[in-house]
Amino acid sequence: MSHRIHPILSSAADEICGTLARVIAYVLALALLGILGLSFWDELPRQDVSGPAKPGWTVASRSHLAYAVSRLDTDGKSTAYQIVRHPQGGRKDIFRWASPGDTPAAELEIYRLGAEADATADPRPDLAARMPSTGASDLETAGVIDSKFGTFSLVRPVGGTEGAKDSPGACLGFLKRIEDPALQISGWSCQGTSTPMRRAAVACLLNRLTLLASGNDPRLAEFFARAELKRGSCSNSSQPAESVDWVTRLDSPRLRGAL
DSSP states (O other): OOOOOOHHHHHHHHHHHHHHHHHHHHHHHHHHHHHHHHHHHHHSOOOOOSSOOOOOOEEOTTSOOOEEETTOOOTTOEEEEEEEEOTTSOEEEEEEEEETTTEEEEEEEEEEOOTTOOTTSOSHHHHHHHSOOOSOOOEEEEEEEEETTEEEEEEEETTOOSSOTTSTTSOEEEEEEETTTTEEEEEEEOOOSSHHHHHHHHHHHHHTEEESOOSSOHHHHHHHHHHHTTOOOOOOTTSOOOOOOTTTOOSSOOOSSOO
């Protein structure tokens, strides 16, 4: 007696197997689409609605040093060099000097402006935030000073006068923005106990700033090459700077003659 499967049962079994195969194929296709959708969603830029956007500056520990400050009389002060970059092209090379005990002594920032920079923004609030806190949050003009890079604006905390090192006027800030190349040089110095000594420290710091690498930017290389031709003598920061005229004098300029 032979055992044969009825043709109807055989056809039903084939139909069930085919349906299961199609269902499995559909499920796998949906799973694959889901995975691709989640991956695409993760790649979309996210907007943080919980607070203001962050600046986006990050420390570039592998970038090559671009500048140097040669033969600076640091009087035992430690020196730190940091490079930070912005995704839109900006780069800041920052020198910091500190006295024994990590007391801030001076800072120099060379900022190569990128697309993130606002040409109309006032850079003084940022400089005020970087200067050591002395109880005064605003800056006032403190004259100008000449250097191999041209004329720099000088600023100091509001109400600053000559006196002790812990007075509001103990630190003198400096600032200059150059259009070509797009560059901003700024910083501050707390060296000295008088205005002439602080001016001398700032002038010495600027005159001793040199370029190590231009990063394939011929305009930056040309700018520093022209500046080197104008380099002046650097007086000792512990001695009063050379005399200044009534235009660049900081406190109570004395005019000649009667008005």
